[in-house]
Amino acid sequence: MNILENLRIALDNLMLNRLRALLTILGIVIGVAAVTSLISLGRGVEDYIASQFEGLGADILTVRARPPTRGFNRSAITPLTTADVAALESDAIAPSLIAVTAEYQVQGTVVYRYDSISSSIRGVSPNYAAVNDWYPLEGGFFTEQDNTAQSQIAFMGKTAIEDLFGDENYDPTGETILINDLPFTVVGIMEEQSSTFGQDPNSAILVPLLTAQSKLGNARVAGSGYSVSTIQAQIAEDGDVDTATDEIETYLLAEHGITNPDLADFSVSNPETISEARTEVFATLTLFLSAIAAISLLVGGIGVMNIMLVSVSERTREIGLRKAVGARSSDILSQFMIEALMLSLLGGAGGILLALGVTTIAGNALLSGVTPSLSADVFLLATGVCTGIGILFGLYPANRAARMQPIQALRFE
Amino acid sequence: MNDLHSPNGVPVIDIHDITKTYEMGKLTLNVLKGISLQIKRGEFVSIMGPSGSGKSTLMNILGALDQPTSGEYNLDGEDIAKLSQVDLARIRNRKIGFVFQSFNLLKRTSAQRQVELPLIYAGARDRSKRARAALEAVGLQDRLDHLPSELSGGQQQRVAIARAIVGDPSIILADEPTGNLDSKSGTEVMQIFQRLNQEQGITTVFVTHDPWIARHTQRVIMIRDGQIVADQQVAEPLVAGESERPSEAEELQGIFEAAYATPNAGAAD
Numbered sequence: 001m002n003i004l005e006n007l008r009i010a011l012d013n014l015m016l017n018r019l020r021a022l023l024t025i026l027g028i029v030i031g032v033a034a035v036t037s038l039i040s041l042g043r044g045v046e047d048y049i050a051s052q053f054e055g056l057g058a059d060i061l062t063v064r065a066r067p068p069t070r071g072f073n074r075s076a077i078t079p080l081t082t083a084d085v086a087a088l089e090s091d092a093i094a095p096s097l098i099a100v101t102a103e104y105q106v107q108g109t110v111v112y113r114y115d116s117i118s119s120s121i122r123g124v125s126p127n128y129a130a131v132n133d134w135y136p137l138e139g140g141f142f143t144e145q146d147n148t149a150q151s152q153i154a155f156m157g158k159t160a161i162e163d164l165f166g167d168e169n170y171d172p173t174g175e176t177i178l179i180n181d182l183p184f185t186v187v188g189i190m191e192e193q194s195s196t197f198g199q200d201p202n203s204a205i206l207v208p209l210l211t212a213q214s215k216l217g218n219a220r221v222a223g224s225g226y227s228v229s230t231i232q233a234q235i236a237e238d239g240d241v242d243t244a245t246d247e248i249e250t251y252l253l254a255e256h257g258i259t260n261p262d263l264a265d266f267s268v269s270n271p272e273t274i275s276e277a278r279t280e281v282f283a284t285l286t287l288f289l290s291a292i293a294a295i296s297l298l299v300g301g302i303g304v305m306n307i308m309l310v311s312v313s314e315r316t317r318e319i320g321l322r323k324a325v326g327a328r329s330s331d332i333l334s335q336f337m338i339e340a341l342m343l344s345l346l347g348g349a350g351g352i353l354l355a356l357g358v359t360t361i362a363g364n365a366l367l368s369g370v371t372p373s374l375s376a377d378v379f380l381l382a383t384g385v386c387t388g389i390g391i392l393f394g395l396y397p398a399n400r401a402a403r404m405q406p407i408q409a410l411r412f413e
Numbered sequence: 414m415n416d417l418h419s420p421n422g423v424p425v426i427d428i429h430d431i432t433k434t435y436e437m438g439k440l441t442l443n444v445l446k447g448i449s450l451q452i453k454r455g456e457f458v459s460i461m462g463p464s465g466s467g468k469s470t471l472m473n474i475l476g477a478l479d480q481p482t483s484g485e486y487n488l489d490g491e492d493i494a495k496l497s498q499v500d501l502a503r504i505r506n507r508k509i510g511f512v513f514q515s516f517n518l519l520k521r522t523s524a525q526r527q528v529e530l531p532l533i534y535a536g537a538r539d540r541s542k543r544a545r546a547a548l549e550a551v552g553l554q555d556r557l558d559h560l561p562s563e564l565s566g567g568q569q570q571r572v573a574i575a576r577a578i579v580g581d582p583s584i585i586l587a588d589e590p591t592g593n594l595d596s597k598s599g600t601e602v603m604q605i606f607q608r609l610n611q612e613q614g615i616t617t618v619f620v621t622h623d624p625w626i627a628r629h630t631q632r633v634i635m636i637r638d639g640q641i642v643a644d645q646q647v648a649e650p651l652v653a654g655e656s657e658r659p660s661e662a663e664e665l666q667g668i669f670e671a672a673y674a675t676p677n678a679g680a681a682d
Contacts, residue, residue, distance in 0.1 A: 005533050016521055321517045324478060325576070326506020326534040328499050406478045410517065 003338070006331075010339040013311070021343060024307045028347020028389065031297030032382050033354035035290050039381075040359050040374040042286025046279045048370045060131065061244055061270045063231040063252070068263045077265045078256045082213075082225035085125075087251060088233060094247040096239030101125040101132075102228040104209055106217040110164060111178040117163045121179055121205050123212020131234050134201075136188035147208045150215055154184045157202035158192050179207070180216055241270055300347065301389040308340050308397035319401050320409025333402035340394025341387065348386030352379060424487075425583050425616050426452040426475060431484035433470050433639075444470045445481070446639040452584070452618065457610045457650075459619040459627040462636035469588070471636065472620045476511060476586045477504045489583040506534050510577025514589035516569045518561045524548060524572045525557040531580040547579035548572070550613075551605050567598030574605055584616045585609075591626060596658060603629055603653035625658050 014021040065080050085102045088094045101124065108121040128134075129141035136155055146153060154177065162168035164177065172186045184207065193201040213219035213226040221227050235244045245268045252266055253259070312319070319332055359372035433445040444467045452458055462468040473479035474486065477493055480501075486494040489508055496504065505511075510531075518527050528544040537543065548554055551571040561569050570590060577585050587606070591599035607629065609615045619630055627633045629651045635643040 002536070012522075317517060318519055321519070322530070322534070323502065324476070324505060324511050324517075325531040326502055326580075328502040328534075330499075331534060407473050410478075410513070 003334075006335050006338045007342075009335055010342050013315075013339060014342060017311075020307060024303050024343055025347040025350060027300030027303040028297070028344050028386065029300075029350035029354055031293070031300040032348050032351025032386065033358060034293035034296055035385075036352060036355035036374065036378050036382050037358040037362070037372070038286060038290045038293050039378055040355065040372040041362060041370070042282065042289070043375075044359075044363065044370040044372040046282050046286075047373060049278050049282060050275055059235045059241075059270075061233045061235065061241070061248065061268055063233065063248060063266055063268050064229070065266050068265050079221060079227040080229075080231055080252075080266065081221050081227050082209075084224075084252065084255065085228065085231055086225075087255075088231065088248060093251050094233070094244070096236055096244040096247055097233045098236040098239075099127055099131050099234040101128045101232045101234075102209060103128065103230045103232070104212045104217065104219055104226070105229045106180075106212055108179045108205070108216060110160075110205060112164050112172075112175065115164060115166070117160075119160060119163070119203065119205055121207060121212060121216055123207050123209040123216070125209050128206075128232075131232055134191060134193060136190055139188055142206075142208045147210045150211045151208055152182055152184045152211060152215070153187045153208070154179070155188045155190050155204075155206040156186055157190045157200075157204045159200050159202035160205050161189065163203065179205070182215060241272070245270075297385065297389065301344070301393040304340055304343050304347075304389065305393035305397060307343070308336060308394055309400070311339070312336060312397045312401040315401075316404065316409045316412040319404050320406045320412065323404070323406035324410060329402040332404075333398050336398035336401045337391070337394050340398065341390035344386045344390035344393075345383070348382050351386075352382055355382075423454045424451040425454050425456075425489055426450070426618075427485075427487040428475075428481075429485040431471075431474060431481040431486065433467070433474065433479075434482045444639055445474075447484070448636075448639070448641055450634060450641065450644065452616065454583075454616055455610070455614040457607070457617045457619075457631045458634060459621055459630040459632070460634045460636060461621060461624070461627050463622060466636045467639040468620050468622075468636045472586055472588060472618075475584075475618065476509050477501045502534075506531055507580060508583040510580065510582040510585040512570070512573050512577050512585065512587035512590045514592040516561070516566075516573045516593070518569055518572060521560055521562075523558045523560060524553060524564070524575075527561075527572050528575045528579050530576060535580060537580075543579055544575070547575040550578065550609070551575045565598065566594050567601050570594060570598070570602050571605060574602070574609075578609065578613075578615060584618060586618050586620070588620045589623075590619065592621075592623075600654050607653055629653055 063080060065077050067077055080102075082102065085100050088097060088100045094100075103125075104123040106121050106123070108119055110117050110119050110121075124142070126142045126144050126147055129136070135141065141155070142151075142153070145151075156164075156172060158168045161170055161172055165172055171189065173188060175186045176183050177186060178184070190202070190204065190206065207216070209228075210226070213228075219226040219228075233244065233248060235241065248268050249261065249264065253261060253264060256265060258264060322332060322335075323329075356374060359374055363370055363372045428451075429449045431445055431448045432443070435442040435444060448467075448471060460468050460471060470479070474481050477488070477496075478501075480496075481494055484494065485492065488504065491504070491508075493501065493504055511517075519530070525541065525544050525548065528547050529540045532540040532543060545554065545557060548557060551574050553568060553571055553575065556564060556568060556572075559568075561572070564572065570593075574585075574590075577587075585606075590606070591602055594602060603626070606617055606619075610617050617630075619626060621627055628647065630647060631650050632646050633643070634641055
């Protein structure tokens with residue numbers, strides 16, 4: 001008795017009950033398609049997230065004030081200030097950092113002639129352009145003098161220009177716009193940047209930091225100069241993320257009088273860690289969804305078992321006859337195991353094909369920019385899982401067939 | 414004891430003091446109560462007995478489908494009373510050919526493939542050649558690709574006979590092989606058994622309750638209540654097809670109080 005003969009018997013029997021086999025296979029097809037397309041779409045989104053963070057400087061740490069994630073006193077936040085910026089710039093406090101830049105954001109109404117837009121106005125330090133590697137199309141960025149003089153000048157991104165002037169190719173240099181009723185002179189256009197997570201950096205309107213802090217907002221903090229929204233710190237070539245983060249945290253915890261790091265009222269993050277965290281969150285989500293989809297695979301497996309039990313029961317006399325003419329129990333066992341495996345593997349193959357279709361359509365039509373990654377390991381996983389299902393759900397019926405006594409089986413009506 | 418009956422005197426089946434007991438809860442059922450018999454190579458034997466006599470149990474044991482509770486069973490020189498399931502499967506495959514009352518053919522399977530079945534489990538290589546030879550021996554050489562649904566009852570039983578002989582077994586066990594057939598087909602099937610027995614010397618054992626069938630065999634063993642009550646040679650075995658089966662009216666002649674007369678009395682049934 002060889003495998004080929006068993007394959008032939010299994011195939012013959014599936015062909016005899018085509019519709020039944022097809023419906024059983026369908027259960028597996030749906031389960032495998034659901035799991036594999038979710039995994040591949042999930043991976044596609046992870047790749048997409050990772051690609052979005054590419055190009056964002058991995059050597060830049062962003063410091064923000066935020067409520068502590070633990071503890072009872074969640075409202076008392078000490079704001080970040082220009083004094084902190086100055087301190088972090090000193091080598092004594094943070095030797096791993098080579099540049100520190102600050103940003104202060106206010107909401108503003110921007111008016112040009114009869115058009116007005118609401119926009120986030122970003123006051124930035126003169127070294128902001130260098131740290132973020134983002135420069136005006138022509139000429140230089142703000143100078144220290146612009147800052148201390150609280151000059152009313154602004155750089156605009158392409159999107160902001162389009163919003164306000166109606167044409168992104170319009171050159172507004174030299175135009176005067178009103179921001180919160182104060183006149184600002186547009187002095188340049190920022191380079192175009194690709195957007196990240198739906199946030200379009202080209203919609204920015206940049207003004208000198210001190211201008212924003214004192215003229216557009218009220219950022220004065222007693223004894224510490226002005227508050228800032230975020231601090232960006234560039235790590236030196238010989239520094240590393242962990243040391244630099246540690247230096248910033250140690251300084252700010254001491255400055256804010258917090259002993260337990262878990263109660264920190266600020267966060268230090270870097271694009272890489274954000275990317276990793278988001279990817280991790282999404283991977284967990286993918287896993288969770290796949291686990292739910294796997295339930296349908298389980299149901300499909302039960303379908304295989306059900307139909308195999310019916311098949312064994314229907315063919316009791318056949319089993320009796322086969323045993324009477326010399327089939328061993330192991331022959332009968334392998335005959336039915338192969339049939340169950342054939343059902344589940346055909347289902348797996350169909351599921352992979354369906355998943356290919358689903359992910360192609362979903363990738364093209366629904367999630368632009370996301371390329372589903374249906375790789376070899378997903379195929380292997382699907383094949384492995386289907387083999388497992390075939391064995392798991394085929395074993396009981398096959399064993400039942402194999403253990404039949406030939407006399408009783410032959411008498412079965 | 415039976416050397417005279419046998420063409421060459423070698424016992425194919427040699428059982429000694431076989432018993433079979435079924436435990437059914439607290440009830441113990443002694444189905445076979447010490448049966449000893451020998452069947453020689455080339456014999457054509459029928460085992461007769463009413464329902465519940467134990468003849469089916471005896472056949473199951475002879476066919477290695479079941480094992481005796483005690484006693485010895487030697488089949489073609491091999492002691493099989495205490496073999497494992499795997500070895501019993503091998504014995505059934507190599508040494509025994511079964512023919513059943515209800516044919517037991519596989520659904521939607523061609524005649525040739527039905528006949529190949531024992532050879533598949535034997536791992537034989539020249540399967541199709543041997544299957545075709547066996548089908549030719551039962552006169553079905555032009556029905557190789559027919560499905561059971563395309564064959565008459567007699568033809569289906571002939572396929573089953575071909576399946577029984579294809580592995581060249583030591584013995585053919587037939588359980589009421591004509592029980593499901595009309596008398597014409599039954600006669601044809603009987604002719605095949607007799608021809609195979611005479612021409613190829615195939616040892617054949619029938620299990621039947623039909624005296625008319627038993628009269629076509631060379632020796633009749635009668636069982637009642639788990640014991641052999643008679644074991645006789647048939648003086649002149651009938652040749653299938655040469656004589657008409659007597660009608661029920663003839664068989665029951667003289668048992669009625671009044672004279673039994675029907676309009677068709679004497680006509681063929």
